[in-house]
Amino acid sequence: MKRRQFLATATGGIAASVLAAPAIAQSMPEVRWRLQSAFPKSLDTLWGGAELFCRLVSDLMEGRFHIQPFAAGEIVGTFQVADAVGDGTVEAGYATTYYYVGKDPTFALPCDFPFAPNARQKTAWMYHGGGLDLCNEFFAKHKMYAVPAGNTGAQMGGWYRKEIKTVQDLQGLKMRIGGLGGQVLQRLGAVPQQISAGDIYPALERGTIDAAEFVGPYDDEKLGFSKVAPFYYYPGWWDGGPVIHVMINIDRWNALPKTYKAVINAAAAQTYVDVLGKYDARNPAAVRRLVGGGAQLRPFSQELMEAAFKASNELYDEISAKNPDFKKLYESSRAFRNEEYLWFQVAEYAYDSFLIRSRAK
């Protein structure tokens, strides 16, 4: 990049003393950014990802690249992060981009959507299947560059006040769920609702809603749903492995020196590994405690899964017919998923299947 261009656009000031320092230091100007997390501090896994990313960037740059994380609502709210990054209110964000499907449904595809590739497959698509470039072609239209920096793994299908055995049981079901998953459930007869995390419990308790999806055992446990909606379904077929992205205002990204970009990529990858590992490590004990506390674990029926798969594919066809960005990313992701499962069903799945059966022996 051109140094002049960087000086013109970097925020937060470059210490005057640096300008007089030798070349080795001149290449490392001080940069100070703000990162708006879409997650509150109570979600310690996801907020922890935002904190970790910022700390790693600072550690790698000996403090010369300083990014301060802000919890949801401190600068803008959860659903304004994409706008705030795009218009430069903040230099960076940390979010699941499917929160922004209201702007364009294409925002779901880099993150997660019903029957998407699983967490590992999505990473392979990003780094070795052309996904990262395709996603950033799209993100550029919204004035941002984004890089994967976390994943929750496959989530649960939510908490229900009554058992859901067939598609018939979804008719009129008022459920807290957003994004494309909510649109698919609507096609199956449910009534999706947008409710913020703190309001879910009282709404379930009063019966204002009949069901709610959130994340998985470790996060869900904190909100105590099992007391008011004990049927805990799996899998979350709209959340098979959502990617959390670090989103960066595209002018800020383009203006960064090469080393600073390398630092962001490396810190994001380390955060990705850490966040997914944390979920995987904490979910088992949480699932034990939830079941001990009365949660009734239930798999969605094959009938319901098949109806959801069919409705999802119809939805994707309809959106693709009028949205070329969506079509391009969806077709790439779907083709990649189908190839991946061809292979995953062999060694990976057979290995897991045996150990699931043999675990207790």
Added chain:
Amino acid sequence: MKRRQFLATATGGIAASVLAAPAIAQSMPEVRWRLQSAFPKSLDTLWGGAELFCRLVSDLMEGRFHIQPFAAGEIVGTFQVADAVGDGTVEAGYATTYYYVGKDPTFALPCDFPFAPNARQKTAWMYHGGGLDLCNEFFAKHKMYAVPAGNTGAQMGGWYRKEIKTVQDLQGLKMRIGGLGGQVLQRLGAVPQQISAGDIYPALERGTIDAAEFVGPYDDEKLGFSKVAPFYYYPGWWDGGPVIHVMINIDRWNALPKTYKAVINAAAAQTYVDVLGKYDARNPAAVRRLVGGGAQLRPFSQELMEAAFKASNELYDEISAKNPDFKKLYESSRAFRNEEYLWFQVAEYAYDSFLIRSRAK
């Protein structure tokens, strides 16, 4: 760390000019290392991991931390990497540590062993289950520090000249396989052999051996086994998700400034994500080509898997009775695996199961 100590132990020289530079540059002395890969250049995924790691370190440090990768045999051979790192012949290595079970069977546990946690579970164990500290307590006894920097995912169970339906079919079977997997197969009646990669094909062709395990579709395809041993079994129950480590001489590690350690950790994490993603992205097409070329895909029978699981557990009990390091790591890893599968069998497995069944629809 003490700067004096670093100056005394860092290799490759610190440019004299740096000593006269201001504080900002003084904290970044030039360091030059050699990294001995256990893998030849022909394994482009694994050799690619060694190259990528070295490049990322250099990029993050603007060339002031330079690690040069060497292919297997260029300084020492595949099975001498742990010794060469420990005795300081090279500063770093890139290897699957189960290659060094001849020194101590405990070397298998940070990497892979029959019926170990899968790739994602091992990462969770490392970073959020105490695994990394336990492994490095052990590695320190061999004068090294090691950090995960790659994974192949679940491997295949190898190529066989005849079908293997029961444990009886293993009697006297001469198979190219090393490590603890070889020891378990020996207990089941097979005759494990150590043969270098380039010699496997002629040995199978002449019938000097009856079977050989290598890696998975993408790597195996290059060696052309399907022509001489067409039965391709899965899963590789001794290779459910081997971790590739960057191994560092412990004195070199301890002497590194904090920032250089952060750079190694971040570059290793990014390499981890990249190598696993590359395998996941390349294996599906390879499996298609192999089957198209005559490979006969076969799952190991439940009987054989159960016998191998039982023999593995007996082997671990015997080793644990006389090796406290092995016992400590094994018990931690096994307990973690059992907890992980309790959770993975819920959302993750149900999600994968449905998509495996529905992929082609």
